[in-house]
Amino acid sequence: MQVSNEKPVIGITTGDLNGIGLEVIIKTFSDNRMLELCTPVIFASNKVVNYYRRIVTEHAFNFTSTKDLTKLNPKQVNIFNCWDEEVPLQPGILTEAAGKYAVRSLMVATQCLKDGQLEGIITAPIHKSNTNTPDFPFTGHTPFFKEKFGAKDVVMILFHNALRVALVTEHVPISKVAGMITKELILSKMAILRETLIKDFGIDKPRIAVLGLNPHAGDDGQIGTEEQTIIRPVVEQLKQGGHLVFGPYSADSFFAHGSYTAFDAVLAMYHDQGLVAFKTIAQGEGVNFTAGLPVVRTSPDHGTAFDIAGKNLADPNSFREAVFQCLELMRQRARYAGNTANPLRRGKIEKERDNDDA
Numbered sequence: 536m537q538v539s540n541e542k543p544v545i546g547i548t549t550g551d552l553n554g555i556g557l558e559v560i561i562k563t564f565s566d567n568r569m570l571e572l573c574t575p576v577i578f579a580s581n582k583v584v585n586y587y588r589r590i591v592t593e594h595a596f597n598f599t600s601t602k603d604l605t606k607l608n609p610k611q612v613n614i615f616n617c618w619d620e621e622v623p624l625q626p627g628i629l630t631e632a633a634g635k636y637a638v639r640s641l642m643v644a645t646q647c648l649k650d651g652q653l654e655g656i657i658t659a660p661i662h663k664s665n666t667n668t669p670d671f672p673f674t675g676h677t678p679f680f681k682e683k684f685g686a687k688d689v690v691m692i693l694f695h696n697a698l699r700v701a702l703v704t705e706h707v708p709i710s711k712v713a714g715m716i717t718k719e720l721i722l723s724k725m726a727i728l729r730e731t732l733i734k735d736f737g738i739d740k741p742r743i744a745v746l747g748l749n750p751h752a753g754d755d756g757q758i759g760t761e762e763q764t765i766i767r768p769v770v771e772q773l774k775q776g777g778h779l780v781f782g783p784y785s786a787d788s789f790f791a792h793g794s795y796t797a798f799d800a801v802l803a804m805y806h807d808q809g810l811v812a813f814k815t816i817a818q819g820e821g822v823n824f825t826a827g828l829p830v831v832r833t834s835p836d837h838g839t840a841f842d843i844a845g846k847n848l849a850d851p852n853s854f855r856e857a858v859f860q861c862l863e864l865m866r867q868r869a870r871y872a873g874n875t876a877n878p879l880r881r882g883k884i885e886k887e888r889d890n891d892d893a
Contacts, residue, residue: 626845634665
């Protein structure tokens with residue numbers, strides 16, 4: 536299914552049924568103005584949606600249900616019924632059932648996306664404790680989508696306004712991070728990051744900052760040598776190739792001094808190194824994007840938030856922004872494809888970019 540002048544059909548997964556996913560989904564699409572932008576399809580069941588609709592009482596949320604994506608109502612929220620059975624719901628409680636149906640929602644929606652019945656997807660948060668099973672052996676959405684679409688590699692990017700933070704490693708124990716940092720991995724992540732900045736964010740000559748692994752970026756080898764032996768050589772190699780790549784920087788001072796404002800993206804070595812600063816700066820309005828896929832997938836930058844689940848306290852801002860950005864990324868990707876469809880035009884753009892990078 537190609538992006539057209541008509542409203543795009545967007546898939547929405549529930550996330551953990553006992554988390555805040557359905558609450559923020561209902562709050563987001565209770566605003567009828569959202570239906571002017573897209574036709575949303577929530578992969579769930581009428582029963583679980585009705586359960587949370589009764590909790591979010593101040594919002595008027597109407598929907599139509601279907602089991603056929605060729606028969607959608609473009610003027611309403613559509614519920615694609617993935618199951619008919621009763622699911623025990625216990626907001627705020629980690630249960631096997633909530634994880635099982637979160638995975639079902641994700642699997643059905645993703646297959647529909649892969650089959651071309653959807654144009655993009657927004658995923659609500661899952662919890663690894665009840666989803667990581669032999670049938671779903673993934674530590675999160677990112678590796679799942681990587682395998683589902685057969686991507687050689689992908690990059691997790693969180694962004695808010697002009698701040699974009701990408702990760703070399705994702706959901707791995709800190710004790711294993713150093714052993715995973717290799718020249719090959721950094722080069723792979725950097726290639727995807729640079730390509731997505733150009734194609735998906737419309738930045739012709741992206742400036743990318745690379746963070747060091749160790750405190751103070753190793754302090755000239757006094758606090759670790761990965762910067763000297765792995766990270767800096769990669770940065771120099773990329774510079775020699777004409778790319779605007781700089782670093783490695785000490786993560787704490789880089790964010791504290793606002794240095795990130797001089798760059799189009801930041802490549803962090805591990806999860807908390809980049810995301811603690813990002814979430815502090817984004818203040819609950821960040822978006823997670825999986826770069827390197829042939830499709831657009833976004834999600835809010837928060838988790839299941841069991842502590843407030845079922846209490847009508849969840850803030851929908853990040854989820855709403857994930858919807859907006861999914862649509863914008865799709866538009867930008869379509870613009871890029873249109874601009875580069877002609878081989879002569881594409882060659883001209885690439886030549887101009889190479890000259891500017893030189």
